[in-house]
Amino acid sequence: MTTTALPHPTRRLTPAPPPGDLLDTPKFPKSVKRYLGNSQLRANLRHATGTIRAKRARVTAELSNWEQLRQAGEAIKNRTARHLDVYLEQLEANLIANGAQVHWASTAAEANRIVVDLVKAKGVSEVVKVKSMVTQEIELNEALEAAGVAAWETDLAELIVQLGHDRPSHILVPAIHRNRSEVREIFLQEMKLYGRAAPKDLSDNPPDLAGAARAHLREKFMRAKVGISGANFMVADSGTLVVVESEGNGRMCLTLPETLISVVGIEKTVPTLEDLEVFLQLLPRSSTGERMNPYTSMWTGVTPGDGPQEVHVVLVDNGRTKVLADPIGRQALRCIRCSACMNICPVYERVGGHAYGSVYPGPIGAILTPQLRGTASAIDQSLPYASSLCGACADVCPVRIPIPELLVHMRHRVVEERKRKHPGLERTIMKVGGWIMGRGSRFGAVEKLAGKARGILRKDKLGPMPWPASPWTNARDLPLPPAQSFRDWWKSGQADNPFVSSQPAEEARP
Amino acid sequence: MSKSDILARIRNSLIDVTQDDPVLDVPVDWQYGQATAVAEPIELFIERVIDYKATVVRAASEKDVPRLVAEGLAQAQATSLVVPAGVDPAWVAQAAQAGVELVQDDPPLSHQRLNEISAVITASVVGMAETGTIALDHRGDQGRRELSLVPDMHVCVIRTDQIVTDVPQAMARLAPSLRQHQPVTWISGPSATSDIELSRVEGVHGPRTLHVIVVG
Numbered sequence: 001m002t003t004t005a006l007p008h009p010t011r012r013l014t015p016a017p018p019p020g021d022l023l024d025t026p027k028f029p030k031s032v033k034r035y036l037g038n039s040q041l042r043a044n045l046r047h048a049t050g051t052i053r054a055k056r057a058r059v060t061a062e063l064s065n066w067e068q069l070r071q072a073g074e075a076i077k078n079r080t081a082r083h084l085d086v087y088l089e090q091l092e093a094n095l096i097a098n099g100a101q102v103h104w105a106s107t108a109a110e111a112n113r114i115v116v117d118l119v120k121a122k123g124v125s126e127v128v129k130v131k132s133m134v135t136q137e138i139e140l141n142e143a144l145e146a147a148g149v150a151a152w153e154t155d156l157a158e159l160i161v162q163l164g165h166d167r168p169s170h171i172l173v174p175a176i177h178r179n180r181s182e183v184r185e186i187f188l189q190e191m192k193l194y195g196r197a198a199p200k201d202l203s204d205n206p207p208d209l210a211g212a213a214r215a216h217l218r219e220k221f222m223r224a225k226v227g228i229s230g231a232n233f234m235v236a237d238s239g240t241l242v243v244v245e246s247e248g249n250g251r252m253c254l255t256l257p258e259t260l261i262s263v264v265g266i267e268k269t270v271p272t273l274e275d276l277e278v279f280l281q282l283l284p285r286s287s288t289g290e291r292m293n294p295y296t297s298m299w300t301g302v303t304p305g306d307g308p309q310e311v312h313v314v315l316v317d318n319g320r321t322k323v324l325a326d327p328i329g330r331q332a333l334r335c336i337r338c339s340a341c342m343n344i345c346p347v348y349e350r351v352g353g354h355a356y357g358s359v360y361p362g363p364i365g366a367i368l369t370p371q372l373r374g375t376a377s378a379i380d381q382s383l384p385y386a387s388s389l390c391g392a393c394a395d396v397c398p399v400r401i402p403i404p405e406l407l408v409h410m411r412h413r414v415v416e417e418r419k420r421k422h423p424g425l426e427r428t429i430m431k432v433g434g435w436i437m438g439r440g441s442r443f444g445a446v447e448k449l450a451g452k453a454r455g456i457l458r459k460d461k462l463g464p465m466p467w468p469a470s471p472w473t474n475a476r477d478l479p480l481p482p483a484q485s486f487r488d489w490w491k492s493g494q495a496d497n498p499f500v501s502s503q504p505a506e507e508a509r510p
Numbered sequence: 511m512s513k514s515d516i517l518a519r520i521r522n523s524l525i526d527v528t529q530d531d532p533v534l535d536v537p538v539d540w541q542y543g544q545a546t547a548v549a550e551p552i553e554l555f556i557e558r559v560i561d562y563k564a565t566v567v568r569a570a571s572e573k574d575v576p577r578l579v580a581e582g583l584a585q586a587q588a589t590s591l592v593v594p595a596g597v598d599p600a601w602v603a604q605a606a607q608a609g610v611e612l613v614q615d616d617p618p619l620s621h622q623r624l625n626e627i628s629a630v631i632t633a634s635v636v637g638m639a640e641t642g643t644i645a646l647d648h649r650g651d652q653g654r655r656e657l658s659l660v661p662d663m664h665v666c667v668i669r670t671d672q673i674v675t676d677v678p679q680a681m682a683r684l685a686p687s688l689r690q691h692q693p694v695t696w697i698s699g700p701s702a703t704s705d706i707e708l709s710r711v712e713g714v715h716g717p718r719t720l721h722v723i724v725v726g
Contacts, residue, residue, distance in 0.1 A: 044707070051708040072540035079536035082527045085520045092513075098691050104513040156714060157705035173705055180706055206706040210714050217715065222621045240688055248659065248701040248716025255655045256621055266516070271532065273688055274542045277681040280696075284641075288704060291558065292641035292677075295716060296696035297655075303693050305618070306654035317512075321519035327526055 013126075013150035014141065015165050015190060022167075023373070025357025027382035029475070032351045041177050045352050048176045049343045055289025056340060056396070062291070063281070072278045074400040077334035080236075080269050081324060087236040087269045088315065094239025098301025100311040108138035111263060111316045115140060115228065116147045118261055118312055124149065124225045128217075128257065130243060130250045131155035132230025133171055133337055134265045134316055136359040137372075140228070151228065152194075152220050154249035156213050163190040169353030171360065172287050172339035177352050180204040191216050217249065227257035227308065231264045232336070233279060234313075237272045240300045241313070244283060244293050254297050260308035265316050267333040279336060282398035287338035319372035328409050332368045334399040341393035341403060347386055356383065363393035367406040375414050384410035425468055447485040454480045543682040548675040551639035555673045556724060558642025562699020563712045564720035572725055576604040579631060579665060582721040583610055586663050588628035592619070594657060596650025597631055601667065615653055624656060629663035630717075635687070637673040638680045643698045644668060644722065645680060647687040655693055664717040666697070670726035 025031050035041055060066050080087055092102045105111035119127055127144065129135065129151050141151040141162075153162045160175035161168050164186040168174030175183070184204040191198045191212065196219055198212040229250065233242040241262055243250045254260060270279065284293040302311050324330045342348040342362025353361035357379035358369040366387055370380040384407050393403040419427060436442050454460060462478040464470065472478065484492075529535035548554055556566050567578050575598075583591060583605050590611040593602050606612050613619065613627055633651035634644045644666055646652045658664050674680050684694055701716030712718065 048708045068540065072538055075536055075538040075540075079532050079538065082524060082535055083532040084524070085517050086532065088517070088520075104511075104516055106512045106515055110512060154715075155705070156703045160705070173708065175705060176708075178706075183706055206709050206711045207713070209706055210703055210711045214714055218625070221715070222625060238688055246701070247703045247705075247714035249714070251655065251659050251695070252715055255659060266520075273685045274681060277542065277678040278540065280681075281677050290698075292638075292643045292696070292698040294562070294698050294700070294702045298688060298694040298696075300688060300691045300693070303648075303654075303691060306648060306693060307656070315516070317516045317519070321516060321523050324520060325523035330523075 012145065013148070014145055014152070014194065015162055017142070018165060018167060022357050022359070023377050023379065025355075025377075025379040027378040028355065028357075028386045029382065029471070031357060031379065032355045035351045035355050040179070041352055042350060044177055044179045045349055048173065049349045052173075052289055052343045056286060056343065057289075059285045059289055059291055063285070069278055069282055070398055070400050073282050073336075073398055074334060076270060076275050076278060077336075077399050080271060081267065081330055081333050084266065084269065084324065087271055088266060090236040091234055091239060091269055092315075094237070095301055095313055098239050100239065100301040100313055103312060103314045105314055105316045105318070108316075108318050111138050111314055111318065112140055112143035114314050115261055115263060116143055116149070118259070119144065119149050119226055120147060122226050122259055126150040126152060126220070126224065127226040127228050128152050128154050128220055128224040128253045129158075130227070130229040130245070130253045131158050131174075132228070132263065133359060134230050134318075135228065135263050136168060138263070138316065138318060140263065152217070152224075154217050154220070154253060155245075156210060156247060156249075159213055159217070160186060163187065163194070167354060168359065169361065170339060170342060171337050171362075177354070180206060180209065183209050187212050187216075195220060217252075221249075221252040221256055224253070224257045226259045226261065227253035229253055229260065229262045231262050231268055232283065233276060234264055234269050235271075235273050235276065236269055238300055240273065240298050242276065242280075243297045244280075244295075245297075246288065246294045248295055251295055251297055254299065255307045257308055259310040259312070261312045261314065263314045263316060265318070265320060267320055267335075283336055283338055286336075286340045286396070286398040319374075322374075323368075323371045326371070329367075329371050329406065331401050332364065332371060332406060334401055335364050335368065336399060338398055340396040340398065344392045344396050345387075346390065346392070347388065356386065358383070363387060363403045363407075364401070367401075367403060367410055370410055370414070375417055381414050381418075384408075384414055444485070444487055447481065447487065450481040451483050451485055454483050543678050545674070545679050546640055546676040548639055551675050552670050552673055552724070555637050555639040555642060558639065559644075559699065559720075559722055560642075562642055562702070562720075564699045564722055566722045566724060569723055569725045575601050575667060575723060575725060578723050579667075580604040580608050580610075582665055582723070583629055583663075584608060586629065586719050586721070588663050590627045590629070591665075592624065592627050592630040592653070592657050592661060594630075594632060594651060594653030596652070597633065598651070602631060615657060618654075619657075621656070621660065624660040627661045629665060630657050630661045631665040631667070632658050634666055634668045634672060636680045636683045637668050638675070638677055639673055640676045641698060643677075643680070643696050645684055646695045646697070647684065647692045648695070649687075649692065655695060658695070658697075659716055662717055663719040663721065664697075664700075665721045665723065667723045667725060670724060673724075 157175040170176040187198040231241040348362040366383040465473040700720040
């Protein structure tokens with residue numbers, strides 16, 4: 001990755017994120033190396049994912065109908081996706097009837113342009129933001145920065161990430177890779193540059209750190225004229241948007257500003273208000289492992305005399321309609337962004353979110369990102385392989401996305417595309433393999449030859465080998481074939497066939 | 511235009527869908543609005559609200575509310591209280607006698623003014639026992655959304671007949687409000703975060719003290 005320092009003609013309004021583009025992340029096996037060696041990161045992640053896993057397991061076990069809820073969630077989301085055009089038009093009509101203005105964006109660039117224009121029209125130089133995955137995905141903050149508008153993240157973890165010149169590494173707890181003393185350092189150094197300073201004697205106690213964030217952000221909430229949010233759900237039959245949160249920063253951004261702009265992926269639609277009873281049980285228990293998150297806000301366009309009197313909703317495609325075209329792949333669009341899959345994933349727990357080179361890390365990211373972005377880059381081609389296919393993610397998914405099945409499906413797509421572009425080594429190996437295995441005499445001869453390797457090398461397994469074997473052998477030991485092949489052993493007559501035991505089975509038991 | 515482009519792409523992507531009726535195309539095997547079997551919903555509600563580190567006091571009847579309001583405010587050393595227009599004036603009479611300044615939201619209070627007030631009192635519309643959640647629909651006795659957000663203490667009065675067992679029953683009660691375009695806020699304990707090492711901290715941006723008075 002090249003990190004050319006760009007000259008800044010004007011000072012930035014908000015802390016700069018790390019240089020480079022997520023899409024330039026090297027392929028996954030290469031990118032993990034950087035993180036596996038960071039023992040602090042691994043300790044932070046082990047502690048955090050372990051805690052949240054235990055909480056989730058406890059509160060999901062409390063509900064006797066949990067499995068029925070998951071099935072209902074799956075069915076409602078399937079129903080929505082399979083008739084998305086109908087529901088989106090219904091949603092738009094209801095939003096407009098309730099005083100909201102609806103905008104449609106095909107791409108990230110178009111969504112950013114719409115938001116920037118709306119913000120500029122208000123003549124403001126800053127906005128407050130509720131944590132939102134889709135605005136991360138379209139990199140809205142940087143688009144606003146380029147237009148001379150400061151976007152302040154108000155979720156505690158997003159604030160830690162923003163002030164830390166960092167990127168989120170988790171969709172629910174974006175600063176999961178940071179521990180309390182790192183957070184304290186960031187607050188002490190950075191808060192004073194962008195607003196109210198942290199107290200000089202700030203401790204690393206989480207309540208004190210949360211208190212510093214409260215004081216730092218309060219003045220920003222009080223003066224903000226424009227708020228920007230996402231939404232967890234959009235209800236087609238009423239035009240209601242729903243934001244689920246914990247800290248109250250969401251309520252602040254949704255209520256205090258005069259103008260509210262909600263940027264939402266089109267797949268966030270649900271058909272009816274009643275459907276919320278399913279998702280508002282599934283989501284909090286799966287994500288934070290609570291019976292209910294502290295605050296849930298529901299609003300329907302403009303409420304006269306209460307909250308923002310100018311309400312915009314930007315409906316974002318940015319690759320989602322492409323995902324929808326694949327009947328297997330489209331199951332990933334059921335995702336409600338709970339993060340249970342990454343919390344339970346043995347790969348995520350060890351490497352963290354940054355290795356995935358996407359705002360959506362972990363198992364869901366490995367199937368969603370290459371579908372949204374396509375598989376042109378090295379990282380996107382490798383993401384479907386960022387898994388041992390253990391299946392724990394599918395077991396915890398509240399909308400029953402068969403993640404391992406989708407990983408295999410995406411691997412297939414990557415291989416097919418590669419084959420189309422350059423029918424290279426893999427195909428040659430398969431052809432040679434097919435020729436050898438096509439006749440018993442050829443196979444026997446190769447077995448004999450391979451058996452000799454053990455004697456020559458005086459080893460019973462192979463460690464890392466040079467390319468082209470390196471992708472396999474760098475991560476695994478390759479056992480050498482035994483000195484005598486099965487065929488030879490069988491022919492030799494020494495076979496003491498275990499299936500035809502001379503002793504009666506009963507007597508063989510201890 | 512992007513709207514027609516997006517809708518056209520969706521329709522092209524869904525050529526495998528041949529049934530036009532979404533309900534027939536994908537059946538949803540779920541009974542909406544069902545009550546959960548909870549033996550003592552009011553006791554469970556109180557237990558679960560306390561679990562979130564809120565304080566809960568019980569009023570035998572509406573007559574006890576003024577005393578419990580005054581005591582709760584005194585305990586939190588609150589000196590001023592926002593009273594939405596629809597709140598029963600009797601609820602706050604004793605607190606006023608004890609010297610708490612009562613503030614009306616008429617004309618609407620500015621953000622800054624609201625930020626200087628110690629507490630707010632609201633009624634509520636529904637309580638959910640299984641999750642310990644209180645819902646507001648921001649009508650007259652609850653006030654606009656900002657009132658129950660900016661002050662650092664929220665005194666919330668809920669009647670036992672407003673407490674249902676679970677989320678589905680609550681949604682059934684709230685749907686009419688939402689269909690009349692009322693905003694709705696669900697509150698489960700005081701503001702909280704688990705963003706630092708997943709350790710839960712009560713009190714970030716929303717009210718750090720939630721004081722619930724259960725009447726009946």
